[in-house]
Amino acid sequence: MSDLPHEVAPLPDVGIYPIRDVSRLTGVNAVTLRAWQRRYGLVQPARTEKGHRLYSEQDIRQIGEIQRWLERGVSIGQVKGLLNEPQSQLVSDHWQQTLDQLCQSVLALNQRKVEAQLNDLLASYPFELVRSRVLQPLVGQLLGLWRERPDGELLQQVWLGWLHTRFARHLIEQEKGRPVTLASWGQVGPLDLVWSAYELIGQGYEVQLLGAVEPRHFALLEGRAATPWLLLLGAGLGKPDMATGWPAGTLMFGELGRLYDADWLAAHGWQPTLAEVSLDKPAARGGAVRGSKTP
DSSP states (O other), X not given: OOOSOOOOOOOTTSOOEEHHHHHHHHSOOHHHHHHXXXXXXXXXXXXXXXXXXXXOHXXXXXXXXXXXXXXXXXOHHXXXXXXXXXXXXXXXXXXXXXXXXXXXXXXXXXHHHHHHHHHHXXXXXXXXXXXXIIXXXXXXXXXXXXXXXXXXXXXXXXXXXXXXHHHHHHHHHOXXXXXXXXXXXXXXXXXXXXXXXXXXXXXXXXXXXXXXXXXXXXXXXXXXXXXXXXXXXXXXXXXXXXXXXXXXXXXXXXXXXXXXXXXXXXXTTOBSSGGGOOTTSOOSSOTTOOSOOOO
């Protein structure tokens, strides 16, 4: 029998995770975690002598439970009561109400109100939920306004530009963090790339945003663009495109990847969402793989 001491697992209620690590583990950014604690009395982590938050395994499980309630359409203000006395049936869908209110402000061209509504949403809810339940449906409606209203094309132009500026400004204001280069390959939505940048910044990464790229651009930027490279995979890529290789360690993500061959995606470490991408380890196989099966 070995005389070496056994490693003891931490107790479930002992704080061991700093807030940045919790953000990466759960997809809930630090601003939102602090708001849950201060404004709603949710998730009360331990503190170090210097006042830094330390989250326990139990805290992380509670964050997951909160996220599940939010996904079901519960507003953050209702969650605390439901954690203690769960109800099987919900009265209303908070997300649909929020989308309707935001659309009213958009049609009224009330930029101050839209800014206030967005600020409240982004502080109180995980970004992935805000994007999928509010922002993407809103953009979908904007893209179809030209068919429904004489001012539809103008409203689309104004609000797509405004939303891009609203999220892109975080690229200028971001703090130092683990560097990553973010780009797109193929046809993606008008705001998908800048939303991905915003999500990464919220998790403590320092994002270098390139825009649309091709494999040949990597060699041109080698030594200047940070690694790893994160590629948001879009539509419209053909067999000649897929035959070109990306350098080892390139990570691909995006729901539109489902358009392509599963074997090719697996060979390039593709994940459907940014939350599922692991930046702590390289892709399953390097993107420089050539001759893999193409769609």
